[in-house]
Amino acid sequence: xxxxxxxxxxxxxxxxxxxxxxxxxxxxxxxxxxxxxxxxxxxxxxxxxxxxxxxxxxxxxxxxxxxxxxxxxxxxxxxxxxxxxxxxxxxxxxxxxxxxxxxxxxxxxxxxxxxxxxxxxxxxxxxxxxxxxxxxxxxxxxxxxxxxxxxxxxxxxxxxxxxxxxxx
Amino acid sequence: xxxxxxxxxxxxxxxxxxxxxxxxxxxxxxxxxxxxxxxxxxxxxxxxxxxxxxxxxxxxxxxxxxxxxxxxxxxxxxxxxxxxxxxxxxxxxxxxxxxxxxxxxxxxxxxxxxxxxxxxxxxxxxxxxxxxxxxxxxxxxxxxxxxxxxxxxxxxxxxxxxxxxxxxxxxxxxxxxxxxxxxxxxxxxxxxxxxxxxxxxxxxxxxxxxxxxxxxxxxxxxxxxxxxxxxxxxxxxxxxxxxxxxxxxxxxxxxxxxxxxxxxxxxxxxxxxxxxxxxxxxxxxxxxxxxxxxxxxxxxxxxxxxxxxxxxxxxxxxxxxxxxxxxxxxxxxxxxxxxxxxxxxxxxxxxxxxxxxxxxxxxxxxxxxxxxxxxxxxxxxxxxxxxxxxxxxxxxxxxxxxxxxxxxxxxxxxxxxxxxxxxxxxxxxxxxxxxxxxxxxxxxxxxxxxxxxxxxxxxxxxxxxxxxxxxxxxxxxxxxxxxxxxxxxxxxxxxxxxxxxxxxxxxxxxxxxxxxxxxxxxxxxxxxxxxxxxxxxxxxxxxxxxxxxxxxxxxxxxxxxxxxxxxxxxxxxxxxxxxxxxxxxxxxxxxxxxxxxxxxxxxxxxxxxxxxxxxxxxxxxxxxxxxxxxxxxxxxxxxxxxxxxxxxxxxxxxxxxxxxxxxxxxxxxxxxxxxxxxxxxxxxxxxxxxxxxxxxxxxxxxxxxxxxxxxxxxxxxxxxxxxxxxxxxxxxxxxxxxxxxxxxxxxxxxxxxxxxxxxxxxxxxxxxxxxxxx
Numbered sequence: 045x046x047x048x049x050x051x052x053x054x055x056x057x058x059x060x061x062x063x064x065x066x067x068x069x070x071x072x073x074x075x076x077x078x079x080x081x082x083x084x085x086x087x088x089x090x091x092x093x094x095x096x097x098x099x100x101x102x103x104x105x106x107x108x109x110x111x112x113x114x115x116x117x118x119x120x121x122x123x124x125x126x127x128x129x130x131x132x133x134x135x136x137x138x139x140x141x142x143x144x145x146x147x148x149x150x151x152x153x154x155x156x157x158x159x160x161x162x163x164x165x166x167x168x169x170x171x172x173x174x175x176x177x178x179x180x181x182x183x184x185x186x187x188x189x190x191x192x193x194x195x196x197x198x199x200x201x202x203x204x205x206x207x208x209x210x211x212x
Numbered sequence: 213x214x215x216x217x218x219x220x221x222x223x224x225x226x227x228x229x230x231x232x233x234x235x236x237x238x239x240x241x242x243x244x245x246x247x248x249x250x251x252x253x254x255x256x257x258x259x260x261x262x263x264x265x266x267x268x269x270x271x272x273x274x275x276x277x278x279x280x281x282x283x284x285x286x287x288x289x290x291x292x293x294x295x296x297x298x299x300x301x302x303x304x305x306x307x308x309x310x311x312x313x314x315x316x317x318x319x320x321x322x323x324x325x326x327x328x329x330x331x332x333x334x335x336x337x338x339x340x341x342x343x344x345x346x347x348x349x350x351x352x353x354x355x356x357x358x359x360x361x362x363x364x365x366x367x368x369x370x371x372x373x374x375x376x377x378x379x380x381x382x383x384x385x386x387x388x389x390x391x392x393x394x395x396x397x398x399x400x401x402x403x404x405x406x407x408x409x410x411x412x413x414x415x416x417x418x419x420x421x422x423x424x425x426x427x428x429x430x431x432x433x434x435x436x437x438x439x440x441x442x443x444x445x446x447x448x449x450x451x452x453x454x455x456x457x458x459x460x461x462x463x464x465x466x467x468x469x470x471x472x473x474x475x476x477x478x479x480x481x482x483x484x485x486x487x488x489x490x491x492x493x494x495x496x497x498x499x500x501x502x503x504x505x506x507x508x509x510x511x512x513x514x515x516x517x518x519x520x521x522x523x524x525x526x527x528x529x530x531x532x533x534x535x536x537x538x539x540x541x542x543x544x545x546x547x548x549x550x551x552x553x554x555x556x557x558x559x560x561x562x563x564x565x566x567x568x569x570x571x572x573x574x575x576x577x578x579x580x581x582x583x584x585x586x587x588x589x590x591x592x593x594x595x596x597x598x599x600x601x602x603x604x605x606x607x608x609x610x611x612x613x614x615x616x617x618x619x620x621x622x623x624x625x626x627x628x629x630x631x632x633x634x635x636x637x638x639x640x641x642x643x644x645x646x647x648x649x650x651x652x653x654x655x656x657x658x659x660x661x662x663x664x665x666x667x668x669x670x671x672x673x674x675x676x677x678x679x680x681x682x683x684x685x686x687x688x689x690x691x692x693x694x695x696x697x698x699x700x701x702x703x704x705x706x707x708x709x710x711x712x713x714x715x716x717x718x719x720x721x722x723x724x725x726x727x728x729x730x731x732x733x734x735x736x737x738x739x740x741x742x743x744x745x746x747x748x749x750x751x752x753x754x755x756x757x758x759x760x761x762x763x764x765x766x767x768x769x770x771x772x773x774x775x776x777x778x779x780x781x782x783x784x785x786x787x788x789x790x791x792x793x794x795x796x797x798x799x800x801x802x803x804x805x806x807x808x809x810x811x812x813x814x815x816x817x818x819x820x821x822x823x824x825x826x827x828x829x830x831x832x833x834x835x836x837x838x839x840x841x842x843x844x845x846x847x848x849x850x851x852x853x854x855x856x857x858x859x860x861x862x863x864x865x866x867x868x869x870x871x872x873x874x875x876x877x878x879x880x881x882x883x884x885x886x887x888x889x890x891x892x893x894x895x896x897x898x899x900x901x902x903x904x905x906x907x908x909x910x911x912x913x914x915x916x917x918x919x920x921x922x923x924x925x926x927x928x929x930x931x932x933x934x935x936x937x938x939x940x941x942x943x944x945x946x947x948x949x950x951x952x953x954x955x956x957x958x959x960x961x962x963x964x965x966x967x968x969x970x971x972x973x974x975x976x977x978x979x980x981x982x983x984x985x986x
Contacts, residue, residue, distance in 0.1 A: 051409040088241045089234015091458075093407045093489045094266055098901035101407060122517030130235035139597040149232040156866045159874060160703030161231025162238065190909035194901065196407050196459055197703045199877035199938075200871060210265065 053111050058122045062087055063130040071118050077111075078102045080118035089129035089165040093194070100193035103166035105135060106129045110173045111169060129165035135172035147210055148172055155206035159197030167193045171207055214280070218722050219929075222866035225708045227701060228728075236456040239411040239428045244485045250477055250487040251332035252470060253322040253339045255314035256498065258566040258894020260343035260351075262312055265322055269338040275331035278481040279339070281322040282311035286475060288910070290442035293434075293467050297537035297624035302372040304564050306532040307467045308442065311405070313346070315363050315531035317569050317896055318496025319849050320469045325477055325485060326384070334971075348894040352505055352526045352563040363531060373536050373562040379546060379619035381556035382511070385520030386915060389511035391595045391602070393588050399580045399962040401503035401528070401888040402881075403898075405906060406702075409460020409489035411880040414474035416484065423478065424451045427471050430460045430700055431740035436732045439465045443475055445498045447924070454730035460702035461878070463499050465526060465742045466534045470497075478977035492899045500888055501573025502588045502964075504530040504543065504586045511555070516596040516603045519553035523547050523584070525577070527562045528654045536562060539570065541623040542674070543577030546940075547585050548618065549670045550832060551607040551636040566894045570740070571887070574878060578673050578940035579964070586669040586944040588950070588961060594956055600641055600668050600948075608635040615925075622828075625677050630830045632922045632932070635670070638834035638856045640712065643667070645835040645854035645916040663841040665953025669944030670834050675744035675859070675933025677828040682736035683753035684712075685761045687817040689807055691800025693720065697729045699736015700749035704935060705867040706746045713751040713929065717758050718756050719785030736820060744831070744933025747863055749823060752927045756821035764817050769797055771902040772805050827926035831933055833857040835876070835941035838948040846973030848884055850946055853913040858930035860924045869917050873937035876915075879942020881907040 048083040055070035062085040069084045081104065090113055093101035097115040104113045107125040109156050126192045136146050143150065148168055151157070167190075174189045175181070180206055181189070195203065225701040230236040265281045291305045310321050322339055326332035329486045346826035354360055355370040362370060373799045386392060412427040423445060432452040440447040457464065470487045477485040489497065504527045511520040525540045540560035549554060593603040609616055611634045618628040647654070650668050660665040684696040695714055699706045707727040715722035729735050739745075762782045762978050770777040786796040797805075806812035838852035855872050862868050885905035898904040923930030943964045950967055951960040958975060965971060 072330070079329075080241075087234075088237075090233075091238070091408070091411070094239070095265075096491065096902065099407065108402050118508050132233075139290050142228070145229065145232060147611035152232060153228040156225065156870045158228060158231055159705070159870060160407065160457065160459040161228070162237060164231055168232065178295075187910045193910065194407065194906050196405055196461070196878070197874045198907065199873035199915075200907075200912045201915055202870065204909060204912070212957075 048146045056119050058118050060121050061125045063128055064145060073119055075116065076114060077116040077118050077121050077130045081126065087128040088128065089164055091166060093162060098194065099163065100170060100199065101163045101166040103170040105169060110170045119197055127169070129169055132168055132172055135169065135176065136137055137176065138207065151206040155202045157202040157206040163193060163195045163206065167203070183208065185206035216701060217716055219716045219863050223708055223864055224710055226711065227705060238408055238456045238624060239426050240488050241806070242413055242426050242455060245482040248325040248477065248481065248484050249329040249332040250319045250323050250325050250474055250485050251336040252487070252497070253324065255310065255317055255319040255321050256344050257314065257345060259346040259348045260314050261346060262314060262321070263342040264345050264525050266340040269340065270324055270335040273335060274327045275293050276283045277325040277327065277483060279322060279324045280309065280477060280480065282307060284540055285309060288444055292469060293438045294533055295535050297535065298373050298375055301536050302364065302367040304372045304532050308472045315455045316566050317894060319531065320570050322476060323473050325481060341798060341978060348566040348888060350892060350894055350930045351957055352528045352565065354672055355563050360499060363566065364875040366459055370564050370591060372533065372564055373424060375537065375623065377441040377558050377620045378556070382520040382522055382555040382557040385511045385555040389519060391512040391592065392509060393512060393591045393595065394509045395591065395962050397506040397584045398507065399502050399504045399506070400964060400966065401500050401567070401570070401980040402573065402886045403495060403498065403500050403888055404461035404463035406459030406461055406463060406577065409491060410464065410468065410470065411488040412474045412487040412770045414478040414484065415933045422449045422451055423475060424453065425471065425475055425879065426453050426455055426925035428457050428459070429454050429835045430464045430742055432699060432700060432730055433737050434730050434740060435467055435471060436470050439475060442472050443799065454700045456711065457700060457702045459711065460741065461574045462501065462742060465740070466571050468498055474802045489887035492908035495898050495899050495904065496568055496889070499571035499848065500530060500568050501570060502580065502882065503543055503570055504539065504577065504580045506543070506580055508588050510588045510592060512592045512596065514596060515718045516592065516606050518551060518553050518592065518607050521548055521553050522557045524549040526561040527530045527560070528565050528567065528570065529562045530565060530567040532569045533562070534569065534571050534908050537623040538572050539577040540822060541577065543581035543620040545620065545628050546578045546673055547581035549582060549585050549672050552609055552610055553607070557657065558609045560709060567890060574875060575936045575940040576693065578671065578936065579879060579882070582671055583947055583964060585943040585946055590948050590951065601639065601648060604668065604670065605636065606637060608639065611636065612744055621786040622674055625674060625828055630672065631926050632860065632924050633830065633858055634920055635832065637920050638832060638858060640906045641856035641918050641920065642834040642854050645856065645918060646838060657842055661843050662929055663843055665839050665949040665951070667837045667945045667948025668835065671937045671946060672830055673937055673940055674769045674828045675831050676748045678739040678743055678745050678749070680824040681738055681749035681753040682820060682822040683750065683757040684736050684818060684820040685757040686815065687761060687765065687799055687803060687813065689803050689816050691798065691803050693725045695725060695727045695754055697727060697750050698736050698740065699746040700730050700741040702741055704871060705744060705864065706750060709747050709863045709867060710750055710754050714758060717755045732793070748829065748927060748929065748931040748933055751863065751929050751931060753821065753823035755928065756823055757819055759820035759850045760821045761817060763801065765802060766820055768806055768812070768817065769802055771811065772809055802965070807896055829860065829926050829932040831859045831937050833937040833941055835945040837949040837951055839946060841953045841972060843976055844974055846969040848950060848967055848972060850880055850913040854916040855938060856918040856920060857937055858920045858922050859934040859937070861921055861930040862919060865919065865933065868934045871934045872917055873915055875936060875938025876942045877907050877912060879939045880946060883943045883946040883967060885966050885968065887966050932946045968971045
């Protein structure tokens with residue numbers, strides 16, 4: 045859907061780089077970053093599951109920092125570089141393998157770390173950032189990191205195992 | 213079956229790549245520019261007469277594309293469906309929109325359509341509803357008292373269904389009992405909370421004049437029929453597609469008003485319409501689960517033999533029903549679990565209250581019944597001086613007892629007959645997995661500020677059924693096989709599992725098989741995904757469709773070769789001519805030849821079949837939980853969790869383990885964190901994940917999963933369902949472990965708590981039980 049600004053909220057020009065593409069739009073001040081990414085930038089891997097910053101499904105990286113796209117306004121990201129699941133190879137610093145999947149994606153697949161898969165892209169984005177900042181994390185650090193994400197299907201054990209498997 | 217077996221292999225999921233890359237299309241991904249955004253105006257009071265609905269503040273807003281209340285719906289619009297599984301029930305059904313009375317906060321009263329979701333939300337807030345408040349019923353115990361306020365005065369009672377069952381002579385057994393254990397349990401209201409919320413989109417295909425509804429549902433074929441019934445649109449003009457579904461757990465196994473309303477709005481206003489639930493709305497607008505009060509009495513001999521059980525279930529089903537009888541029915545059917553208990557009496561009543569309707573959530577009534585029975589087993593053990601494993605072993609049905617007629621019925625599913633199992637082996641395996649003999653030593657070595665406890669539970673649960681399961685199999689002109697299944701993937705990996713089953717059945721490469729589902733134009737008329745039926749029902753149906761297709765392929769091959777049909781056979785994945793040994797024909801080669809000869813339809817060969825044996829099989833499991841209770845803070849940690857599971861022959865152990873662990877953690881959530889709360893006036897207090905705590909990664913125990921594969925004799929694949937046994941036994945095992953940790957001198961509330969730090973802290977401080985559970 046395209047956000048058509050209404051008379052009630054004046055449009056503000058926003059430009060940002062989303063997964064290496066420049067995206068410009070006129071948006072109302074209250075327009076959420078998650079909606080901007082999904083509707084204006086076509087980044088449909090940004091999934092909204094709670095809308096109040098608890099579940100982590102909409103996590104994206106804004107200027108190298110993971111954020112919840114449901115808690116940020118599009119105008120706040122004006123001029124920023126935003127990376128979603130499509131930028132996972134860049135976030136992991138490695139090209140995907142023959143399967144088209146990154147190391148982390150393959151680890152999730154191989155450990156059956158996803159069932160319905162709705163929470164998965166946000167979790168991968170945030171985990172790639174986490175591992176870039178904390179190579180070789182302890183199990184406790186992995187659990188702390190994952191506490192920012194809700195998954196209702198897997199029971200988490202396979203997710204933990206998948207992340208442990210990509211430690212150097 | 214050939215040497216390269218797929219059945220039983222931990223095959224990686226074919227579903228994963230689109231999900232991992234964020235490219236899968238969930239319903240929200242199918243919203244397109246120009247569609248109208250629908251927002252539901254929901255009742256803000258729990259019980260009231262509707263005196264008026266005023267749209268004047270929105271009607272002339274340029275962003276408003278339309279609005280509907282019950283008064284604007286076409287005459288003849290049907291009510292929401294209700295699958296009534298019991299006789300003599302009262303019809304507590306709701307309309308698509310409330311007309312005269314609202315009965316819960318969240319009940320749809322009107323919808324507004326706008327140019328976008330932001331505007332729709334603004335407009336919805338400006339619809340003025342005039343309520344005349346009515347007294348509320350917020351719990352079953354007061355709701356069944358004479359003189360209680362009534363949700364449906366025409367019924368004369370808030371009890372909308374009642375069933376009783378009797379086996380043997382419970383009165384005689386109680387009269388002869390050495391010990392009687394009599395306990396009442398309370399199970400709180402929770403919600404399934406699939407990470408993807410619900411959503412629906414209605415569009416019109418101008419060329420064909422047909423309507424297409426995309427919905428995040430477990431039951432697209434049922435939804436299509438109900439859309440036709442409710443709107444009066446001819447079924448052939450309706451197509452429903454369940455796109456990628458982000459979890460269901462039973463909450464998407466109902467037909468909801470919003471799925472009807474997007475279509476009615478499209479019809480009325482001529483614009484494609486979408487509705488996407490938000491999380492706050494989900495807590496009041498999507499079905500809840502579990503809430504039940506259970507009183508269980510057990511007659512026990514001095515030797516620890518349970519000779520009779522009497523159970524009374526009061527289910528709080530909220531303001532209306534969709535699957536009446538299912539939750540208490542599951543509880544009654546499973547309450548005696550794996551134990552002999554020859555004498556039995558039950559009474560189940562469903563009571564309406566001013567809360568969101570309650571429906572099936574993973575396990576329906578099993579977790580409640582199992583938690584009650586397993587707690588009573590522990591109390592009987594204490595009373596008879598046995599330990600928890602001993603008393604269970606003394607009461608288990610022996611392996612040679614199968615099939616076991618239980619003498620009772622499951623509403624809608626016929627008599628309860630356990631088809632297969634080996635309960636003592638489950639117990640032995642699970643005790644070994646938690647090193648049960650050395651648990652006392654482990655406890656003695658635990659730091660004094662930690663109370664360590666171990667809890668056991670047994671699950672016996674019905675799986676499959678739901679009616680016959682059809683399947684279609686196509687042999688495409690390029691030689692690929694396309695299975696059209698009615699089993700909707702909701703995260704369980706059914707595409708992979710069904711492909712494994714089919715590859716083995718035919719002896720062909722798994723890579724040559726595509727599995728499609730979810731589109732009512734293409735997939736067969738299946739009941740859908742629920743009751744742990746997907747792999748067993750869908751798998752057996754796929755095999756039957758394969759047999760039918762091979763029959764057609766053999767005839768085609770005979771025709772092409774001028775052979776007698778009887779001479780063509782299917783052998784190890786290829787067609788052979790018995791009169792010409794050494795020659796064989798692959799399906800791809802058959803299609804090439806048939807195309808060259810011009811004797812095959814453009815779409816390829818197609819065969820359909822139905823797995824009609826509505827044979828429910830009974831899965832079983834033995835769980836053990838080890839918990840640490842911090843005596844200072846009341847925080848409970850589940851440290852070890854062992855399950856030995858018997859779902860018959862396992863097609864894919866990787867996926868079955870995923871089901872068991874995911875289910876067990878849902879049970880852990882119910883037992884430790886989750887609760888939908890209301891204030892006394894019926895206002896919901898749980899509106900999001902700040903008020904309603906879901907399990908997180910740090911709460912996950914060390915799992916030890918084991919399997920015993922006792923094949924079901926009831927279906928050719930020997931399978932039993934695997935979707936719910938992980939969830940169904942976890943509340944019981946963890947609650948028992950907490951009670952075990954605190955010891956018999958401490959009274960722990962019966963039921964599923966939730967055992968929050970606040971609750972346990974008060975118990976540990978020695979507060980009286982009433983205060984502790986308040």
